[in-house]
Amino acid sequence: MARIAEQYDKQAPSSRSDGKSGPAGHAANAVAASGAVLEACLLPRGLEPEQWTERKLEGPAGTLVLKLPVLSPELLGQIAREVAARREAYLAGLRTERIVELLDRAVARWLDPAYELRLLAETWLPVMTGYDGEMIRLELKRFFRTFRRKELLRFLDEEFDAAGVLDEFRPRKHGGMSRAYGPELIFHVFSGNVPGLPVWSLIMGLLLKSAAIGKTSSAEPLMAVLFARTLAEIDEELADCLAILPWKGGSEELEQPLLEAADAVVVYGSQRTVEQLRSRTPAGRTFLSYGHKISFAMIGREALSADRFRETARKLAEDASVYDQQGCLAPHGVFVEEGGAVSARQFAQLVAAEMEHYQQKKPRAVLTEAEATAIRLVRQRMELRGLQGEPISVYASAGGTEWTVIYHGAAGFEASPLNRTLHVFACEELSQAVRLLRPYRDYLQTAGLAVGPDRLERTAAMLGSCGVTRLCAIGQMARTPAGWHHDGRMNLLDLVRWVDLERSAELEAERYDPDFE
Numbered sequence: 001m002a003r004i005a006e007q008y009d010k011q012a013p014s015s016r017s018d019g020k021s022g023p024a025g026h027a028a029n030a031v032a033a034s035g036a037v038l039e040a041c042l043l044p045r046g047l048e049p050e051q052w053t054e055r056k057l058e059g060p061a062g063t064l065v066l067k068l069p070v071l072s073p074e075l076l077g078q079i080a081r082e083v084a085a086r087r088e089a090y091l092a093g094l095r096t097e098r099i100v101e102l103l104d105r106a107v108a109r110w111l112d113p114a115y116e117l118r119l120l121a122e123t124w125l126p127v128m129t130g131y132d133g134e135m136i137r138l139e140l141k142r143f144f145r146t147f148r149r150k151e152l153l154r155f156l157d158e159e160f161d162a163a164g165v166l167d168e169f170r171p172r173k174h175g176g177m178s179r180a181y182g183p184e185l186i187f188h189v190f191s192g193n194v195p196g197l198p199v200w201s202l203i204m205g206l207l208l209k210s211a212a213i214g215k216t217s218s219a220e221p222l223m224a225v226l227f228a229r230t231l232a233e234i235d236e237e238l239a240d241c242l243a244i245l246p247w248k249g250g251s252e253e254l255e256q257p258l259l260e261a262a263d264a265v266v267v268y269g270s271q272r273t274v275e276q277l278r279s280r281t282p283a284g285r286t287f288l289s290y291g292h293k294i295s296f297a298m299i300g301r302e303a304l305s306a307d308r309f310r311e312t313a314r315k316l317a318e319d320a321s322v323y324d325q326q327g328c329l330a331p332h333g334v335f336v337e338e339g340g341a342v343s344a345r346q347f348a349q350l351v352a353a354e355m356e357h358y359q360q361k362k363p364r365a366v367l368t369e370a371e372a373t374a375i376r377l378v379r380q381r382m383e384l385r386g387l388q389g390e391p392i393s394v395y396a397s398a399g400g401t402e403w404t405v406i407y408h409g410a411a412g413f414e415a416s417p418l419n420r421t422l423h424v425f426a427c428e429e430l431s432q433a434v435r436l437l438r439p440y441r442d443y444l445q446t447a448g449l450a451v452g453p454d455r456l457e458r459t460a461a462m463l464g465s466c467g468v469t470r471l472c473a474i475g476q477m478a479r480t481p482a483g484w485h486h487d488g489r490m491n492l493l494d495l496v497r498w499v500d501l502e503r504s505a506e507l508e509a510e511r512y513d514p515d516f517e
Contacts, residue, residue: 038120040066040221042228044082044240049075059127066221071247073257079243080213080261084185087211087241094238096156096163099206102238104149106230111144117226125195128220130365131323136195139322139478143196146482147203155483156207159492166209166496175503180496182208183263183286189249189277190224191268192217193326198224200482201266202242204491211241213258221246249273256280264288264495286495290487293328293445294415296335296437297474298430298459303450304340304347312450313347315475316422317354319448321403322478324364325418329446329470329477332416333423335433344426345393348407352395355403355420364402364420374417375401382406391426411436434462441467445487450474 040055049069057064091099109115121140126133145151156163160180164170169177186205190198198214202224205212214224224244232239247254249269259265259277264286267277274289281287297319303312320331334351336344367375379394386392391409403420411427413436427433430451437444444467451459460471469488470480483491 036063037065037067038225039069040216040225040246041069042225042232042239042242042244043079044086044243045236047079047082057124057127059124061123064124064127068246071245071254073253076213076245076254077257077261079245080185080258083211083213083241083243084261086237087184087209090237091206091209091211091241094209096166096207096209099209099238100149100152100156102231102235103147103152103203103206105234106227107144107147109230109233110227111141111148117230121195121222121226124222125220128222129192129195131195132362132364135322135362140196142479143199146480147199151482152203152207154481156492158483159490166207169499169501172500176506177501179499179501181499182210182492182496185211185213185262186264186266186495187258187262188212188214189265189267189269189273190214190217190220192219192221194323195220195223197268199227201268202227204495205266206238206241208492208495210264210495213243213245213262215249215255216244216246218246218248250276252280259285267291288489288494290328292443293487294440294443295329295331295446295448295477296333296413296444297331297448297477298433298451298463299334299336299347299474300430300449300451300455300459301337301339302452303474304337304342306341309340309342309347310350312474313350314354314357315450315473316448317351317358318475319477320351320422321355321358321362321364321420325416325420325422327478329480330418331422331446331448331477332418333413333425334448335411335425335427335430337430338426338428344424345407345409348393348405348424349395351422351424352403352405355405355422356397359397359402359420367401367419371417371419372401375404375419375421378406378417378421379404413437413440430459431462434466437463437468438466444468446470446472446477448472448474448477 049071051070053068053070055066055068057066110118112118122133122137125131125136160166162170165178165180166182169179171177188198188201190201198216202212202214216224228239228242228244231242259281262285265277265281267274267289269291271291274291278287278289297316299312316334322330336347338344342350379396382392382394386394393407395405395407397403401419404422406423408423408425411425411432413425414423416423447463447468449456449459449471463471470484
């Protein structure tokens with residue numbers, strides 16, 4: 001998204017000559033983060049680019065200058081070797097419980113409203129992304145709560161019978177022992193649509209004792225760097241196992257050394273980005289991608305009773321408005337069952353009113369002309385279909401494209417141009433939606449549900465069969481637990497390599513015991 005309210009001050013690259021430590025000097029950079037200049041990268045101590053460029057951001061708090069390293073394939077190759085070596089020297093020897101403790105301490109700082117780096121993020125993320133500042137503040141707080149110690153332990157227990165299997169060989173029920181090894185180096189490619197998402201990916205890798213190189217998005221180059229700096233405040237040796245760097249996506253010359261050096265590649269972004277990187281990743285390497293997905297909601301008539309329909313509308317409006325629908329968790333549309341205290345059309349009108357309320361409290365970002373045009377074209381197309389006799393009505397913000405609710409009197413499905421644009425489809429029974437969703441099964445992800453207990457599991461089973469991988473309550477679509485199965489997969493298990501120590505080897509070893517009978 002081109003939503004950055006900034007001025008680009010592309011200066012000629014110049015050698016650093018201020019005498020201070022560069023990205024390697026973690027403490028110095030933490031101080032710099034509170035002033036007007038921030039190095040938008042983090043490298044192990046002792047490594048520093050020879051040249052930098054600058055990018056200026058203008059916001060209500062003044063000016064922030066982001067110092068961007070000038071990178072080369074040779075430097076990136078050196079960085080990959082360095083983080084891998086430091087991981088072998090330190091991170092690989094930490095017990096999982098210790099890693100969880102360090103992460104918990106870092107997360108605790110981000111839950112402190114007065115924490116310097118949190119304040120920096122709350123000040124400048126709205127400028128970079130265009131998202132409402134209060135929305136960012138609330139969503140970041142909710143996001144970091146999912147990574148406290150108890151949640152990380154729950155996350156580990158969800159995927160491993162015992163997290164100790166990442167530390168040592170553990171006995172298996174049928175005999176023998178097994179141990180899980182994470183990748184030595186993960187190359188993360190981050191997207192910029194949802195602030196905070198890189199933190200989840202970095203934490204996932206650290207739990208597996210993996211070194212990491214993260215490529216930040218030009219739309220949001222801040223959060224990964226700030227969280228890595230927090231880790232440096234907690235444990236510099238742990239932070240030395242990470243490198244967070246910005247460069248223009250699609251720069252094959254820069255990316256190839258990392259694709260070749262990494263044991264695993266984790267990519268967030270468009271299908272085009274995913275496929276380009278997949279095609280250049282050497283055979284035999286683990287490649288995980290989180291590309292384009294479609295989410296939606298389902299409202300049963302029981303959620304539209306006289307005492308519930310307003311709350312249901314409010315929750316759905318929030319799901320469709322958080323981060324301006326840019327995350328893959330946001331609903332494109334909602335199926336609304338007739339037979340409640342309000343009709344599906346009336347419910348669409350209620351959702352429109354709630355989206356207006358949300359807009360008043362947390363305004364949507366300013367769009368590019370292309371984004372605004374996409375919304376206007378959808379509105380025009382739907383209004384024309386309504387004039388031609390189809391049961392379609394468009395409820396829209398006055399004078400702009402801030403929000404749009406499109407009511408369809410018949411069940412169907414249509415992708416949204418996003419930016420708070422929601423399709424509402426009326427249906428006699430929610431089961432009608434299943435056949436409409438099947439053509440999109442490869443892209444379906446989250447379904448927000450508001451149905452009674454007597455048909456919750458039945459509805460979940462139908463949706464699971466047509467490709468949905470996550471079902472949650474209305475109002476919670478944008479908030480996932482730490483251990484959720486992202487796109488229907490395990491998070492850690494998909495990255496580990498298992499080593500089995502068979503029972504026969506144990507028995508044979510016993511024969512060499514001096515006291516063997």
